[in-house]
Amino acid sequence: MTGRTMDLRPPAVRRRVAHARERTRLVQLCLLAATCLSLAWSAAVWRLREARADHEIAVTRADEVLRVERALAEITERFDLAGRRLGIWRRCSIPFGASSILASIANDLPESGTIERVEFDAPSLITSTVRAGRVRSDADSTRRIETEIEGFTATDADVAVFVEALRRRPLFRDVRVESTRHRSVADRTARAFRIVFEIDLETASPVLATVVDPEGDE
Structure with missing residues (x-):
């Protein structure tokens, strides 16, 4: 095998x-x-x-x-x-009413004073077209209100007191007396005045400050 x-x-x-x-x-x-x-x-x-x-x-x-x-x-x-x-x-x-401004002005007015006219002018709030390549400066573009007050008081001293009271208002800028003159009111001699100032809306507070006089009245 x-x-x-x-x-x-x-x-x-x-x-x-x-x-x-x-x-x-x-x-x-x-x-x-x-x-x-x-x-x-x-x-x-x-x-x-x-x-x-x-x-x-x-x-x-x-x-x-x-x-x-x-x-x-x-x-x-x-x-x-x-x-x-x-x-x-x-x-x-405008961040506040014109009535508040008028109330502030009236509060600062001496007792012998009378306001005959208050004029508000806001040219900076009106937009305009730039012409001929002219650019508005910062001063021109500032939002402000130009205010003019006309009235009369008994004396120049009252006018000065009124101006100083307005200058103490934080809203009001460049308060100045444009003119004063003699005026007869009801057979009495008075001092007519024209005061101008500006309200700067860019920096001003909408709250109107209260000025207290020496006697404690607003």
Whole structure:
């Protein structure tokens, strides 16, 4: 016994067996390839589904971002418009009433005095077009009210007291007497005066200070 296996099948049978084995191996390889392709297709479908879901989420978020951006742009535009309107309003408005100024002037007037005319002029609150390339200086652009008072008192001393009282008002700037003259009132001699001053709206407080005289009266 040599230990070798002897194949006693005819050659035709051996060829058929070999072909059958090849076909079996080929079928197995095809099944393996089909299984791999099926798994790959399933994975691709799953990834495509996930990608579509992510795309839908991204589109939704993008639409939300665009909506928020449009709303923010609209709000910003409204704020800018409100800011421009507020700037115009601040430019053209007075932070206190004229009645408060008149009350302050009347409180400072001596007992012998009478006010005949009070005029407020606010040229700096009226915007004008710059012409011929001329730019307004800071002094020209200061928001202020020019005030002129005309009346009369018994003496020049009363006029001086009135001017000093006005100068103590924090709102009033550059208080000065433009002119004084003699005047007859009810057969009595009086001093007519014209006093001018400015109200600086850029630095003045809207609260009118109260000046107390030595007797304790306002």
